[in-house]
Amino acid sequence: MTAPDSAAPIEPLAYDAAAVEAKWRARWLERGTNRTDLAAGPRPYYGLMMFPYPSAEGLHVGNLFAFTGNDIHGRFQRLQGHTVFEPLGYDAFGIHSENYALKVGVHPMELIPRNIANFRRQLDRAGLMVDWTRSVDTTDPVYYRWTQWVFLQLYHRGLAYKKKAGVNWCPSCKTVLANEQVIAGECERCGTKVTQRFLEQWFFRITDYAKRLLDNLDGLDWSESTKSAQRNWIGASEGAEVRFRVLDPLGDAGSAAVMVSREITTGSAEIAVFTTRPDTIFGATYLVLAPEHPLVDVITSDAERASVAAYRARTAQQDIVSRKTTKEKTGAFTGAYAVNPATGDMIPVWIADYVLMEYGTGAIMAVPGHDERDFEFATKFDLPIVRVVAGAGESARTPLTAAFTDDTGGTLVNSERFDGIPVSEAKGMVTAWLAERKSAKAVTTYRLHDWCISRQRYWGPPIPIIYCDACGTVPVPERDLPVVLPNIADYTPDDSGVSPLARHEEWYHVACPSCGKPARRETDVSDTFLDSAWYFLRYPSVGNDTVAFDPAITKRWLPVTTYIGGNEHAVLHLLYSRFTTMVMKDAGLLDFEEPYTKFRAHGLIIRDGAKMSKSRGNVVNPDEYLDQWGADTLRTYLMFLGPFEEGGDFRDASISGVRRFLERIWASVRDASASGAADREVLKKLHQTIRKVGDDIPKLSYNTAIAAMMEYVNVLRRGERAPHRDEVLPLVQLVSPFAPHIAEELWEMLGHSASVFDSGWPAFDASLVVEDGFDLVVQVNGKTRGKVRVATSVTQADALAAARGDAAIAKFITGEPKKVVLVPGRLLSIVV
RNA sequence: GCGGGGGUGGCGGAAUUGGCAGACGCGCUGGACUUAGGAUCCAGUGGGGCAACCCGUGCGGGUUCAAGUCCCGCCCUUCGCACCA
Numbered sequence: 045m046t047a048p049d050s051a052a053p054i055e056p057l058a059y060d061a062a063a064v065e066a067k068w069r070a071r072w073l074e075r076g077t078n079r080t081d082l083a084a085g086p087r088p089y090y091g092l093m094m095f096p097y098p099s100a101e102g103l104h105v106g107n108l109f110a111f112t113g114n115d116i117h118g119r120f121q122r123l124q125g126h127t128v129f130e131p132l133g134y135d136a137f138g139i140h141s142e143n144y145a146l147k148v149g150v151h152p153m154e155l156i157p158r159n160i161a162n163f164r165r166q167l168d169r170a171g172l173m174v175d176w177t178r179s180v181d182t183t184d185p186v187y188y189r190w191t192q193w194v195f196l197q198l199y200h201r202g203l204a205y206k207k208k209a210g211v212n213w214c215p216s217c218k219t220v221l222a223n224e225q226v227i228a229g230e231c232e233r234c235g236t237k238v239t240q241r242f243l244e245q246w247f248f249r250i251t252d253y254a255k256r257l258l259d260n261l262d263g264l265d266w267s268e269s270t271k272s273a274q275r276n277w278i279g280a281s282e283g284a285e286v287r288f289r290v291l292d293p294l295g296d297a298g299s300a301a302v303m304v305s306r307e308i309t310t311g312s313a314e315i316a317v318f319t320t321r322p323d324t325i326f327g328a329t330y331l332v333l334a335p336e337h338p339l340v341d342v343i344t345s346d347a348e349r350a351s352v353a354a355y356r357a358r359t360a361q362q363d364i365v366s367r368k369t370t371k372e373k374t375g376a377f378t379g380a381y382a383v384n385p386a387t388g389d390m391i392p393v394w395i396a397d398y399v400l401m402e403y404g405t406g407a408i409m410a411v412p413g414h415d416e417r418d419f420e421f422a423t424k425f426d427l428p429i430v431r432v433v434a435g436a437g438e439s440a441r442t443p444l445t446a447a448f449t450d451d452t453g454g455t456l457v458n459s460e461r462f463d464g465i466p467v468s469e470a471k472g473m474v475t476a477w478l479a480e481r482k483s484a485k486a487v488t489t490y491r492l493h494d495w496c497i498s499r500q501r502y503w504g505p506p507i508p509i510i511y512c513d514a515c516g517t518v519p520v521p522e523r524d525l526p527v528v529l530p531n532i533a534d535y536t537p538d539d540s541g542v543s544p545l546a547r548h549e550e551w552y553h554v555a556c557p558s559c560g561k562p563a564r565r566e567t568d569v570s571d572t573f574l575d576s577a578w579y580f581l582r583y584p585s586v587g588n589d590t591v592a593f594d595p596a597i598t599k600r601w602l603p604v605t606t607y608i609g610g611n612e613h614a615v616l617h618l619l620y621s622r623f624t625t626m627v628m629k630d631a632g633l634l635d636f637e638e639p640y641t642k643f644r645a646h647g648l649i650i651r652d653g654a655k656m657s658k659s660r661g662n663v664v665n666p667d668e669y670l671d672q673w674g675a676d677t678l679r680t681y682l683m684f685l686g687p688f689e690e691g692g693d694f695r696d697a698s699i700s701g702v703r704r705f706l707e708r709i710w711a712s713v714r715d716a717s718a719s720g721a722a723d724r725e726v727l728k729k730l731h732q733t734i735r736k737v738g739d740d741i742p743k744l745s746y747n748t749a750i751a752a753m754m755e756y757v758n759v760l761r762r763g764e765r766a767p768h769r770d771e772v773l774p775l776v777q778l779v780s781p782f783a784p785h786i787a788e789e790l791w792e793m794l795g796h797s798a799s800v801f802d803s804g805w806p807a808f809d810a811s812l813v814v815e816d817g818f819d820l821v822v823q824v825n826g827k828t829r830g831k832v833r834v835a836t837s838v839t840q841a842d843a844l845a846a847a848r849g850d851a852a853i854a855k856f857i858t859g860e861p862k863k864v865v866l867v868p869g870r871l872l873s874i875v876v
Numbered sequence: 877g878c879g880g881g882g883g884u885g886g887c888g889g890a891a892u893u894g895g896c897a898g899a900c901g902c903g904c905u906g907g908a909c910u911u912a913g914g915a916u917c918c919a920g921u922g923g924g925g926c927a928a929c930c931c932g933u934g935c936g937g938g939u940u941c942a943a944g945u946c947c948c949g950c951c952c953u954u955c956g957c958a959c960c961a
Binding site: 279368369397404684693698831863867875 | 881
């Protein structure tokens, strides 16, 4: 029998990911599917994702993972009827770009646009619902004009100031290094010994906002890990500031009695210290100042001047990192003495580098009996150690072989009127007692430092300040913004420690905006964290070049509804943008002070159990996977390999399962029949799935949502049954946030002409999932012995009867039940 | 040291917050269809045992009819902070 001329049976249309994806990329562009109507769309939903640094290597699967997770969330919100705004831009300034440009010998102004073009190409393939008409590029003068404007707002509010600060300096790279670039006192790149330099730098007074930044955290819907990292970083500690009077260094150091009387008449200097343990003041046997402390010059005796100067010089040379990590105690005696306000004793004043100028008051009262560092120091320099706290089973005379630092269980000893009082109570009591005598006050100190925004480099927005001999420091008037970063050929940093911009004469020299006389520009550029501290304010106002952010559109779209990003920015970026927002609020420019209502940190994609890195050679290039599997498969796979907030291990092996899942959906829709009726059991599973996926997506439980859809497809296709159209149509909507291209194609195959993303979310019908009975699990003496089918509303007595009627279970019910517990809808527990 | 996550089959991971441990996927085993299978489909798959059953969520205790989940004491791991007074 030969077939008639109608040829072989028609090949069923196979899923061709590349064709489908190309078709829908073009269609979305042409229809403007991803453009957001910012002015009129109902129920605004601002779904922000952290913008990437456009590296020369191109998009990383880690970026893709993060963006996809955010995109799914955004597409889901759109299906729920929100007007979703999902912008994306480029964070392209900074030392990374500059160093890379120097390395490959291509100017950043040439390199960055090239990188951005490549990023854009890759991002377009990823199927993100990004509104590209409102993108930002931090290196574009159209953008950084407003970054400079933000600087000026802070400057005008007295929140930007200049001060000298120590920085890590690599003499070989001729550049300032961040603390994390210093490895064991050496430059991470070239291995040269790092030194410390003092440079005039611009700072933002973020410490003025420490309390607000800390207190507001409680009310934010953020990942707990992120809030905790911020709390850690702000580092509030409660304690007391205690003042110690310094004795006249010229006096006779041999007699305490004489000294005390002299000191009252001369009224010499006071040293303020910060302590979290005011209760231990009776054990404060010496004071220590940071070597940089301004009082050191005042109090140092002639006899000690040379050794103090030598010690200070040595400290000034040391790099900042090794100073903080070298535990070996060093120091020098100043020759001065102070009075312990609790005991009246004369105690020596030392300087040591274990005391940091930038924390607290830059001075401490040393209590060697109850602080490990002080104990070590006192032991080394033979200073007195006094016990003032006794732990359980200890007395005032129990010798101290190490510092006793427990501040929960102890009671005070050798502390006069406070003897016997528990440490927990004594803290407040001692502070109050000292306060009465005008020697102390309760204070909270923060670990947070002011934000240094100066960079002595080329690739950043110039700080908009002009120095005039007549007028002093003059901010660039807003009408003169932007201060354009000049395109200079030689942007290599040099040994001067001054930005390369200083070498560009015609840019550097400028007329003073205030008096017109010759003046000079600030040559530092600002930190990239300033670029990203306000970018979310800009997106909705992109295109409006008369303001940084339009008040009406800002009111409509901000604060950001959901922000998703990596935990590597949990501290600095998020803190700086919160601070900037608070300042804008205080300036009356915004009516909210927390920029991100909800923040979730995504996890990290690792490979072979390790973070992806070039040196390890385990970096996954998304292009390869997009070519081989398509964006829909890669997206869904990335979301399936683990919980979104934890990340997961990328492995080639399991991607095929996800691809098979999409193919099965494709075949189900292709083969669906419109005649007859949908199967009731299948519909039940469908509606359970609608509920599950709808519950899981908002929780970012993408992996379990996908698993639920896979389960449904297994039911749908069981035994190679032919699905009904009503069984597959809602599935296309469910899967669409994950696999948008194939969903659009299938939606069209089902006869729709509009986008699936404007079709709404399938309705969940509770009546379809009602079960008329269920399998009751029966436990006897705590062990599962079987299950019986019973009615949903079964009573305990009926359940027990049913269990007894099942031979396999009944044989374990050996006597009269002592106790019976029925968990409705779940199980029956019988104790015999 | 302080703070935040984690420890579940061969692997990635589920488990409605105290209620059938191992959903879903990979891998593996067997089968079907095939000239063929690295395609597709079906079935099985924590360990032990012929079986009835027994044992199993890092370790040791405890609470409970019932513990991966709660309590106490440890171990390991990962991330953040750290000479911060």
